[in-house]
Amino acid sequence: MKRFSAIIMRDLRLAFRAGGGTWPSLVFFALIILDFALAIGPDIRLLSRIGAPLLWGSALFGVLVSIDRIFQADLEDGSLEILIATSEFLALTVLAKAIAHWLSVGLPLTLAAGALGLLVGLEGAAFGPLVVSLAIGTPALSLVAVLGAAVTASLKRAGVLASLLVAPFYTPVVIFGAQIANSGPGSGDTSLPALLILAAFTLFMLIIVPIAAAFALRFGQN
Amino acid sequence: MFDLANPEKFFALSRRLIPVMAALAVILFAAGLWYGLVASPADYQQGDSVRIMYVHVPAAWMALFCYTMMAVSSAAGFIWKHPLADISAKAAAPVGLVFTGLALGTGMIWGKPIWNTWWAWDARLTSVLVLFFLYAGYLALWEAIEDKARAAKLCAIMCIIGFINVPIIKFSVDWWYSLHQPASVFRAGGPSIDPSMLTPLFLMALAYQFLFFALLLIAIRNEWMRRRIARLERLEMRVMSELVAP
Amino acid sequence: MTRQMTRQQTRAALIAAVLGVAALATGLVLTALGNSVAYFYTPSQLVALAAPPKNIIRLGGLVAAGSVAFRSGERSIVDFVVEDGRATTKVSFEGVLPDLFREGQGVVVQGRVEPDGRLSALEVLAKHDETYMPREVAEALKEQGVWREPSPKP
Numbered sequence: 046m047k048r049f050s051a052i053i054m055r056d057l058r059l060a061f062r063a064g065g066g067t068w069p070s071l072v073f074f075a076l077i078i079l080d081f082a083l084a085i086g087p088d089i090r091l092l093s094r095i096g097a098p099l100l101w102g103s104a105l106f107g108v109l110v111s112i113d114r115i116f117q118a119d120l121e122d123g124s125l126e127i128l129i130a131t132s133e134f135l136a137l138t139v140l141a142k143a144i145a146h147w148l149s150v151g152l153p154l155t156l157a158a159g160a161l162g163l164l165v166g167l168e169g170a171a172f173g174p175l176v177v178s179l180a181i182g183t184p185a186l187s188l189v190a191v192l193g194a195a196v197t198a199s200l201k202r203a204g205v206l207a208s209l210l211v212a213p214f215y216t217p218v219v220i221f222g223a224q225i226a227n228s229g230p231g232s233g234d235t236s237l238p239a240l241l242i243l244a245a246f247t248l249f250m251l252i253i254v255p256i257a258a259a260f261a262l263r264f265g266q267n
Numbered sequence: 268m269f270d271l272a273n274p275e276k277f278f279a280l281s282r283r284l285i286p287v288m289a290a291l292a293v294i295l296f297a298a299g300l301w302y303g304l305v306a307s308p309a310d311y312q313q314g315d316s317v318r319i320m321y322v323h324v325p326a327a328w329m330a331l332f333c334y335t336m337m338a339v340s341s342a343a344g345f346i347w348k349h350p351l352a353d354i355s356a357k358a359a360a361p362v363g364l365v366f367t368g369l370a371l372g373t374g375m376i377w378g379k380p381i382w383n384t385w386w387a388w389d390a391r392l393t394s395v396l397v398l399f400f401l402y403a404g405y406l407a408l409w410e411a412i413e414d415k416a417r418a419a420k421l422c423a424i425m426c427i428i429g430f431i432n433v434p435i436i437k438f439s440v441d442w443w444y445s446l447h448q449p450a451s452v453f454r455a456g457g458p459s460i461d462p463s464m465l466t467p468l469f470l471m472a473l474a475y476q477f478l479f480f481a482l483l484l485i486a487i488r489n490e491w492m493r494r495r496i497a498r499l500e501r502l503e504m505r506v507m508s509e510l511v512a513p
Numbered sequence: 514m515t516r517q518m519t520r521q522q523t524r525a526a527l528i529a530a531v532l533g534v535a536a537l538a539t540g541l542v543l544t545a546l547g548n549s550v551a552y553f554y555t556p557s558q559l560v561a562l563a564a565p566p567k568n569i570i571r572l573g574g575l576v577a578a579g580s581v582a583f584r585s586g587e588r589s590i591v592d593f594v595v596e597d598g599r600a601t602t603k604v605s606f607e608g609v610l611p612d613l614f615r616e617g618q619g620v621v622v623q624g625r626v627e628p629d630g631r632l633s634a635l636e637v638l639a640k641h642d643e644t645y646m647p648r649e650v651a652e653a654l655k656e657q658g659v660w661r662e663p664s665p666k667p
Contacts, residue, residue, distance in 0.1 A: 241545035308647030383611030
């Protein structure tokens with residue numbers, strides 16, 4: 046347990062300092078929103094209408110650019126080898142990495158989405174569903190990101206490849222997440238089924254990813 | 268079956284099987300295409316557009332069959348370390364990618380006249396597009412990892428997890444209201460296709476099946492030989508380096 | 514935690530946690546089953562909504578028999594009714610209809626719900642069912658009186 050929280054704390058410290066993983070994701074996220082807002086031009090009503098799905102898709106890209114860093118630093122300084130060799134349950138170590146990733150990327154993106162919602166003219170009632178859907182969906186994004194990082198951990202340059210591997214698994218998250226985010230008051234729709242399915246997907250990934258990623262990390266070692 | 272793990276036996280058998288399967292595929296394609304495009308009737312609603320079905324539906328079946336086979340092979344390679352299992356999973360992937368692309372492409376061509384749209388983001392079409400990217404990711408991962416024994420294991424993990432998409436594709440039209448119609452052939456209560464249209468469909472399905480197995484065997488042999496060449500090259504390098512600097 | 518857990522105890526706890534999470538997730542899916550990612554609403558679902566949706570929606574169902582009426586005017590505007598056996602929705606559309614569009618045919622209509630409950634359609638897609646047969650067979654079936662109209666469930 047001490048080891049578990051130590052891994053999380055270490056990753057969090059590395060992520061939040063300059064050169065860590067949090068800032069590139071947030072800046073990339075904001076830049077995509079900025080580009081879309083400028084590309085769409087003066088039609089603020091259009092921007093407001095597509096704001097929630099836009100924020101969802103951009104948050105997903107924010108997670109994608111962070112995959113590269115999950116194991117790369119550990120691999121370079123040799124600490125990954127030590128983590129693998131000394132882990133009694135490697136799946137738990139992976140879980141700790143995933144939790145740290147969510148706290149340092151998923152959660153900041155969720156909060157930033159709320160702030161960026163102002164820039165795209167999101168209606169007041171739409172903020173709640175947006176933030177709730179991201180809070181439930183981003184843990185699944187983080188977990189799958191860790192799997193993609195584990196599978197490509199033995200590669201020198203794996204950024205694009207890892208994105209290609211995890212993107213198919215992001216489709217259900219973005220479908221149900223955006224459905225919840227879109228179902229603010231006035232849409233007349235109830236988003237409860239989508240919410241339950243998104244939560245279920247996150248829970249399934251919570252089981253599958255640590256086990257699969259632990260296998261992948263061991264296989265990746267010589 | 269496990270006898271085939273012996274490479275010599277597999278090579279001897281596949282050398283004889285490939286021409287037979289290729290010939291059967293050609294004959295069945297000729298018969299199926301003639302029956303489907305000329306001899307079978309037009310549909311009471313869709314008219315002649317229905318003939319795209321004979322290319323589209325077997326391609327979609329094979330896209331699912333191929334991924335299922337890859338997942339089974341991956342699991343077998345994982346559990347029993349069967350030497351042919353990894354190679355057959357890898358060999359099937361490009362074929363599956365092409366079948367999936369063909370199913371998507373012909374589906375779009377069919378959708379335009381019948382649905383009045385090229386594409387719809389319904390559950391069936393979206394999940395098949397996801398399958399396409401699963402194939403692409405699998406192949407990209409395989410190519411990126413130099414050590415092929417390691418590549419096989421890592422690809423197997425991704426392949427097995429991605430298998431969850433196969434039942435989603437199959438049942439998407441039953442679980443959710445979609446623009447795509449439900450299954451016509453493999454469904455409770457028997458096929459809802461007239462026999463005069465079912466015959467060319469089955470001919471084409473068999474043709475695709477034989478084509479798949481012919482391509483699979485060729486690809487397995489190629490992969491096997493590629494690895495043998497890589498081994499020999501490594502050996503040569505070692506011998507050379509010993510000769511140069513004793 | 515004062516007492517260090519043994520390896521076996523940890524393993525047992527992990528397995529229990531995995532089973533618990535899996536059961537919870539399965540329960541969530543079973544609760545949510547329904548048409549949460551439906552490509553379209555049916556008329557009865559649309560009627561059941563508390564408030565009419567503001568966004569562009571899709572509506573699926575069968576074109577009600579005898580409901581198709583082309584408005585006389587300089588442009589081709591068509592009115593029809595979409596039904597699912599339990600409820601109906603009025604639709605108006607201006608544009609090119611698919612070839613397969615006819616009464617009794619399955620359609621998916623994209624558009625906006627007007628304040629009066631009518632759907633003003635931007636696009637009409639034809640949805641065909643899973644039966645395929647030659648025209649002669651369809652006519653023969655109709656003559657014998659064993660013809661079944663395409664099922665009302667779209």
